[in-house]
Amino acid sequence: MQRDTLVSFEGVIKRFGGFTAVQKMDFEIKKGEFLAIMGSSGCGKTTTLRMLAGLEAPSEGTIRLSGKPINHLPTWQRDTPMVWQSLALFPFLNVRENVEFALKMRGMAKAERRQRAEQWLDRMQILEFADRNVAQLSGGQRQRVALARSLVVEPEILLLDEPLSALDAALKVRMQSVLKNLQRETGITFVYVTHSQSEAFSMADRVVIMSRGVIEQIGTPQEIYGAPRTRFVADFLGSSNIFTGKVLAASQSMVEVETPDGRLALGGGNLPIPPRQGDTATLTVLDTKTHLSVSRPTGAANIVPVRVIGEEFVGATATVYLETAKGHEIRVQKSHDELAGLPLDIGQELFVHWAPTDSHLVAEA
Amino acid sequence: MRRAISLYGLTFSLPLLVWQLLFFVFPLAFLVALSFWTVKNFTMRPDFDPVNWVTMFGKPVFWQAYGTTVALAASASALASVLAFPCSYAITFKLSDSARRWAIFLMVIPFFTSYLVRVYSWQIFLSDAGIVNVILGWFGLGPYSMLNTPGATMVGYMTLSLPLVILLQLFSLVFIDRTLIEAAHNMRCGRLRTVFEVVIPSARVGLVIAALFCFILTFGDFVSPVYLGGGDPTTLSILITDTTKSGQQWPRAAVIALTMIGTLLAVAFLAVRFAYAGQAKGARK
Numbered sequence: 001m002q003r004d005t006l007v008s009f010e011g012v013i014k015r016f017g018g019f020t021a022v023q024k025m026d027f028e029i030k031k032g033e034f035l036a037i038m039g040s041s042g043c044g045k046t047t048t049l050r051m052l053a054g055l056e057a058p059s060e061g062t063i064r065l066s067g068k069p070i071n072h073l074p075t076w077q078r079d080t081p082m083v084w085q086s087l088a089l090f091p092f093l094n095v096r097e098n099v100e101f102a103l104k105m106r107g108m109a110k111a112e113r114r115q116r117a118e119q120w121l122d123r124m125q126i127l128e129f130a131d132r133n134v135a136q137l138s139g140g141q142r143q144r145v146a147l148a149r150s151l152v153v154e155p156e157i158l159l160l161d162e163p164l165s166a167l168d169a170a171l172k173v174r175m176q177s178v179l180k181n182l183q184r185e186t187g188i189t190f191v192y193v194t195h196s197q198s199e200a201f202s203m204a205d206r207v208v209i210m211s212r213g214v215i216e217q218i219g220t221p222q223e224i225y226g227a228p229r230t231r232f233v234a235d236f237l238g239s240s241n242i243f244t245g246k247v248l249a250a251s252q253s254m255v256e257v258e259t260p261d262g263r264l265a266l267g268g269g270n271l272p273i274p275p276r277q278g279d280t281a282t283l284t285v286l287d288t289k290t291h292l293s294v295s296r297p298t299g300a301a302n303i304v305p306v307r308v309i310g311e312e313f314v315g316a317t318a319t320v321y322l323e324t325a326k327g328h329e330i331r332v333q334k335s336h337d338e339l340a341g342l343p344l345d346i347g348q349e350l351f352v353h354w355a356p357t358d359s360h361l362v363a364e365a
Numbered sequence: 366m367r368r369a370i371s372l373y374g375l376t377f378s379l380p381l382l383v384w385q386l387l388f389f390v391f392p393l394a395f396l397v398a399l400s401f402w403t404v405k406n407f408t409m410r411p412d413f414d415p416v417n418w419v420t421m422f423g424k425p426v427f428w429q430a431y432g433t434t435v436a437l438a439a440s441a442s443a444l445a446s447v448l449a450f451p452c453s454y455a456i457t458f459k460l461s462d463s464a465r466r467w468a469i470f471l472m473v474i475p476f477f478t479s480y481l482v483r484v485y486s487w488q489i490f491l492s493d494a495g496i497v498n499v500i501l502g503w504f505g506l507g508p509y510s511m512l513n514t515p516g517a518t519m520v521g522y523m524t525l526s527l528p529l530v531i532l533l534q535l536f537s538l539v540f541i542d543r544t545l546i547e548a549a550h551n552m553r554c555g556r557l558r559t560v561f562e563v564v565i566p567s568a569r570v571g572l573v574i575a576a577l578f579c580f581i582l583t584f585g586d587f588v589s590p591v592y593l594g595g596g597d598p599t600t601l602s603i604l605i606t607d608t609t610k611s612g613q614q615w616p617r618a619a620v621i622a623l624t625m626i627g628t629l630l631a632v633a634f635l636a637v638r639f640a641y642a643g644q645a646k647g648a649r650k
Contacts, residue, residue: 055547075550088548092566101562102552149552 005067006031006157006189007052012061014047014213021047023213025061029157034183034190036204038197040236044213045193049159052191054078066156081150082159085166087142089134089149096121096130099148106153120148140171147182157189164199176203197237201225209233230363231282240284241330242362247279254356257281261324265301266359275361282362287333289358292320292342293351300353306330308348320344322352393626400619407613421620427604431624434600437515438584441522442576445530448523449575453534454560457541469535475528483524484588491517491593513595521589526579533578537571538564573640580636581629601625 007029014022022044029035037045050056051063054075062069070078081102089098096117103113121127124144129137134145143163150158160179164172180203183190194200200207201221209216209224209232216236217229228234234242245259254267255275266283275281285302296303306322309329318339322330330352342350403412421427456468475483490496491511501507511517541564549563550556565572583589587602596603601621608618 053551055551075547076553076555080551082548082551084544084548086542086544088542088544090545090548090563090566092569101549101554105553105558153552 004031005029006065007191008062008064009048010062010064012048012051012058012063014044014051014056015059021213022051022058025213025215027208027215027218029189029191030206031156032187032189033205034180034192034203035206035208036192036194036200037208037210038194038200039210040195042212043210045195045208045210046161048210049082049161049191049193053080053082053159055082079153079155080157080159081153081155082161083146083150083163085162087146087163089142089145091134093134094130095126095132095134095137095145098134098145099152101149102153116152117148120152124148139167140175143167143175144178147179151182151186151188154186155188157191160190160192162194163192164194165196172199179203209236211236226286227360228284228362234284234362239288239333240286241290242282242284243328244280244282247275247277247281250275250277250279255281255361257283260326261304261328262302264304264359265356266361267356283359284362285354285359287319287331290330290332290352290354292332292334292339293353294342296351297353301356302359303351303353304330306350306352308344308346308350310346311344322350396619396623399616400623402616404613404616409613409615417614417616417620421617421624426599427621430599430601430604433598434584434602435628437518437522437590437600438580441519441526441583442579444519445523445526445579446534446572446576449527449530449534450572453531453538454564456531456535457538465539469532472528472532472535475524480525481588481592484521484592487517487520487524487593488512491520512593513597515594515598518589518594521593522579522583522586525586525589526582529582530575530579533575534568534572537568537575540571541567570640573636577633577636580632584629584632585625 005028009025009027012022012025013020025048037048039045047056051058054070054073054077058071063071065078065080090101093101096114099117099121100113103116108116118127118130121130124147126137126141126144126148129141129145134142137145146163164175167175176199179190179192182188183203192200192204204221206218207221207224208218211232217224217233219229224233225237225239228237228240231242234240243257243259243261243264245257245264248256248258248263250256254265257264257266264283296305304324306324308320309323310321312319312321314333317333317335320332320334320339322332324330332352398411400417401413401415403410403414403416456465460468488495492498493508493510493512495512497511498508501509545563545567546559549559554562585602587600587606590596590600590603594600599607601624605618605621608614608621
């Protein structure tokens with residue numbers, strides 16, 4: 001275990017009756033990092049968080065906090081405050097009493113806990129609402145109360161379970177920067193569970209992507225986005241074009257794959273373990289790394305003839321939807337300037353091409 | 366602009382209106398009127414004389430009975446609430462869904478038999494040569510005289526109200542948001558403390574309403590204080606029957622009944638206000 005590790009999951013498994021929610025999980029959370037656990041519903045991300053909080057006991061394996069096993073500790077003996085999706089603010093207490101609650105449970109004197117609570121209310125810019133009923137606050141204000149309530153004990157780690165899912169889009173973006181700044185200023189380790197790619201990628205230092213109780217990939221947002229490790233991740237992120245075929249030739253520097261859409265090559269430093277000839281291989285290329293041309297480009301390695309089936313504006317860029325002769329959909333994302341000279345009428349025949357170094361092999365499973 | 370009363374609307378609202386007038390407003394009005402009648406030579410005469418109110422309110426025995434009745438009903442409410450809470454708590458939080466349905470069903474079973482029958486059967490248990498004393502005798506204890514004591518009255522009151530209090534508490538506890546309990550645990554609030562810090566405040570309205578029902582049921586109860594309590598100390602319900610028997614004093618009995626209704630209205634009003642006081646917190650500002 002490394003010196004800067006705060007939490008480690010060692011062979012952790014969680015079963016509910018016959019259903020395995022989390023399968024043999026090994027990973028570490030570093031001190032002071034903002035870690036996002038992402039996946040679609042039912043992937044085990046919330047169960048993972050709840051095991052860390054002590055709200056579920058692992059069926060097997062060990063969870064360590066600062067090196068000490070915490071499996072046997074009930075949640076009220078851990079310092080792992082959590083922010084709930086529903087926020088779980090106490091409706092029978094006012095804002096101040098909600099924030100003071102955890103301090104009261106620690107036996108802090110009244111004057112001191114009032115002062116500490118007000119500090120955090122002030123920091124979250126909700127001091128003026130201190131004596132209000134929780135029900136009288138807006139969604140964003142309630143969010144800040146929930147954060148203040150969890151952070152008032154100045155913990156080493158804060159667990160967040162989709163805390164922004166109830167907010168509207170504009171408020172969500174604002175709260176994202178509040179959260180990110182808060183994490184940077186306090187240095188508290190944040191573990192943030194979400195199904196939203198934009199939330200995870202905009203805030204987190206590292207992202208854990210889960211599917212069906214299994215960790216598919218752990219890495220920085222750039223690493224995961226640039227090189228999805230598995231087909232699931234590539235699909236889930238939705239920003240890669242995916243091709244599957246048989247390996248024709250494989251060497252340390254180059255792999256050629258025969259796909260229904262043509263012969264594709266990948267190479268460069270993207271081959272930790274080169275596949276063998278005859279294997280089935282799946283390769284991906286980001287929609288931003290693909291290029292379009294009217295005539296067949298010369299000298300390019302990966303060329304796929306396509307027809308335009310649609311176009312979508314996404315702010316500064318546009319996504320062009322194309323179809324190969326075999327009906328395989330390919331997306332190309334470009335700035336409006338880059339697309340300016342191209343005929344993009346529906347049915348127009350074009351060529352998609354990209355460099356072998358922009359392709360990546362992914363694991364099927 | 367209000368719409369004129371239509372025949373259609375009247376068809377459906379009329380039965381309710383008639384029912385209300387016939388069985389609530391008229392009897393109550395009659396009771397009020399009756400309380401001003403006078404009795405001479407064992408015969409009642411319609412009158413408008415406050416003498417009954419003056420006489421009853423001037424009698425120490427009336428105020429004694431009033432105090433006894435309020436104290437007994439209040440004790441019963443407190444006792445029933447305290448006895449019921451662990452039960453309703455366990456049913457809510459410790460049982461599986463199907464076990465909870467069975468427990469609720471079992472709570473309904475006591476209502477299958479008449480309350481009077483259940484009180485009579487308590488006599489068999491509590492009398493000097495009753496089942497309880499016989500069993501205690503095996504261990505060389507007793508006999509204790511239990512029947513005709515305020516304690517026996519309380520046993521009767523619990524028979525009357527406990528299942529209902531448990532059910533009412535249960536229905537407020539099951540609606541508690543479980544994440545609130547988890548959140549409390551997560552903030553270092555242990556199990557027992559969570560009951561006082563989160564569960565009871567969350568279920569406050571239901572718990573108060575349950576206690577209120579117990580108060581209403583026991584405040585006017587005649588069966589337990591007579592058949593288990595032996596009529597001593599005298600409660601207002603016993604005082605009413607005594608008053609009607611002695612010299613046809615129906616008007617004075619009406620005074621007692623109206624005082625009871627007034628008391629119950631006041632208690633119900635205060636209880637509901639108290640129940641919702643927590644929710645109004647901060648709303649005034």
